[in-house]
Amino acid sequence: MKNKQLFTLLTMAIGIFLCILDTTVMNIALPAIQTGLHTDLNKLQWALNIYTITFATLTIPLGRLADHFGQNRVYLIGLFVFIVGSMISGASSSVNLLIVGRGIQSIGAAIIFPTSMTIGINTIDIKQRDQAILILGLTQGLAAAFGPTFGGLFTQLWTWRSIFFINVPFAVLSLILCLILLPFKNESRVKTSVDVLGMILSGIILFSLTLALVQGSTWGWLSFSILGLFTTFSISLILFLLHESRCTNPMIQLDLFKHRHFVGSIVVTVISGIFFVAIIVILPSYFTKIQGYSELQAAIMITPATLMVLIFSPFSGLLLKKIGPRLLITTGVLAIIAGYVGMSVSNLTIYWQLAVSISLIGIGYGIIVGPITILSAGNFTGDLLTASQSVTGVFRQIGTVLAVAIFVTALSNNLVTAKRIIWDDAQNSVKKICVSENERKKIATLTYHDIYFSEGSSDNIKQTEKISPQVKKYRLGVKKNVQIQMTNAFIRPYRIATPFTVAFLSSIFIFKRKRYN
Structure with a gap:
């Protein structure tokens, strides 16, 4: 691989990393942003939603427009739009301005993603194409995986605004490198009607x-x-x-879906994404809200999963031609199954048990993400290549959205049930305390407030005028019950998902078996 080709490939990787990173980097910083902008979480969620929805919606059409008007020129426009969106997001003085900034960011990301994949792949000689696809594909997986870690790190060391401002110097660097490396005169275009x-x-x-x-x-x-x-x-x-x-001249050539490995890569991209994103989105909330860790500590605690992706994904991509997709993906799925079984039976309060489980899930996802990145590109060229990468990118986003929709919904329902159980138990326990009726009502009221408005900490019970040994025992009992019920609420979605990880094994039959001579 020539130096110019390598630098061009790495420049495209910067763009991909930034736009995919911003799909998950903000999640763990939500409490800090909520406090900083004095807003409620429901409205703040739209700063997340606008990015995901716009990115998924515009990736395919903007990728096709880039084919028509010139990949290199359109890519520069995408970088500029992304920089503007990042600066507005970081400088936001209100949640409405943050939502606008994130919307502009997502338009830039929808341009950057498909064009960077196509430019990067087409830059490299056909003999080394699989290496280029692997590098760009792994960049996507690692950016999504490390998003919460970087979000926690930047928020803890600087402020939540840094998670947006950090994009600017890297995007500017990428823009400058593009002006140096990419040809803009006589750029090839797809001369067809839109x-x-x-x-x-x-x-x-x-x-x-x-x-x-x-x-x-x-x-x-x-x-x-x-x-x-x-x-x-x-x-x-x-x-x-x-x-x-x-x-x-269709928007998406449906011939793509006649290719068995392309269809398989799409299916596996969505399903594996659901199972992996479920741990990097849900667990940080458990660590911060239930166990009381900081955002940075929570981010570090899920790092074993992301490190395994970093370690295993390059090797699995290189092994694809040697042992074939079916065996590789089977190995990855089995590791994910083992991780979910471990999550189902482990004690979340004992960190090493959890670390082993999420590491297995990271290993499985790492083994899977390398091969499916290469398989999604197949032997496509021209507009078929652009379309394949746009479609793959969209389905990756859909997998992320599905993970959040399924697991957050399940968690929300479980938390409602858990709080009701805690409150019912607390009502029965408070009746056994030998204090006046007014004091008993006061304790019950404070307990109710803590369960439903303070994550069930029941710390406000200490505000009662006189704390007897019975009240102390009652407080300890409530706190212990909170820990048990809330932990069960977080672990239950993974238990329910475990049989579906087993069903995931059926997807391996989409891929052809490696034939050995």
Whole structure:
């Protein structure tokens, strides 16, 4: 690989890393942002949602427009838009301005992702193409995995604003390198008409699907709004498939889905993404809200999973041609199954047990992500290559959204049940305390407040005028019950998911078996 080719590839990797990093970097900083902007969590969630929804919705159409107007020029526009969005987000004085900044960021990311993949792959000689695909693909997985770690680190050492401002120097560096390395004169373009109807329909499909998944638990899965979104998604998908099958220059060439390994890589991308994102999104909340760790400590505690991705993904990509996709992906799935079984039976309060389980999940995801990145590109060239990477990127985002929708919804329901159990037990226990009726009511009121408004810490009970040995015993009993019930609430989604990890094994049959001579 020549020096210029290598530098171009690494420049594209910077862009990919930044736009994928910002899908998860903000999660762990939400409490700090909420305090800094004096807003409620429901409104703040839209700073997360706008990025995911816009990124998923615009990746395919903007990738196609880049083909039409020139990959290199459009990529520079994407970097500039991303820089502007990052600066607005970091300088936000209100949650509304933060949402606007994140929206602008996501438009830039939707340009950067598909164009950087195509530019990076096309820069490298065909003989070394798999190496380029592997490097760019691993950059995606590592950026998503390390997002919470970097978010916790930046928030703890500086402020939450740094998670956005840190993008600027790297994006500017990438922009300067692009001006030096990329050719802009006589740049090759796909000289075909733009499939405007296909762009509109694909946008409606992805917008309605991602919005429904993101807001399902908030608006209610059976609400008129969510059912309407799923109906819109279904109708738009049917119309899109009919239109694309008849269109001369389609938005997405449906021939992509005739390739067995491409279909398999999409399926595995979504499912493996769900199981991996579920641990890096949910566990930090458990460490901070239930066990009382800082954001940085919580980020470090999930690092074993991300480190395993970093270690195993390069090796698995290099082994693809030697042992074939089926055996590699089977090994990865088995590691994920072992990790989820471990999560189901381990004690979350004993960290080493949890660390072993999430490390196994990280190993499994690392083994999987290398091969499927290469398989998703296949032997495609030109606009088929761009389309394959755009589609893969969109499905990666859908996997992330599904993970959040499924596990956050399950967790929210479990927390409601856990708090009700704690309160019922507390009501029975408070009746046994030998104090006046007024004092008993005061203790009960403070306990209720702590359970439903202070994560069940029951610390406010110490504010009672006189704490007798019985009250102290009552407090300890409530705290112990809080720890047990809340921990069960967090672990239950993983227990429920374990049989589905086993079912994940069936996906390996999509891939061809390696034939040995």
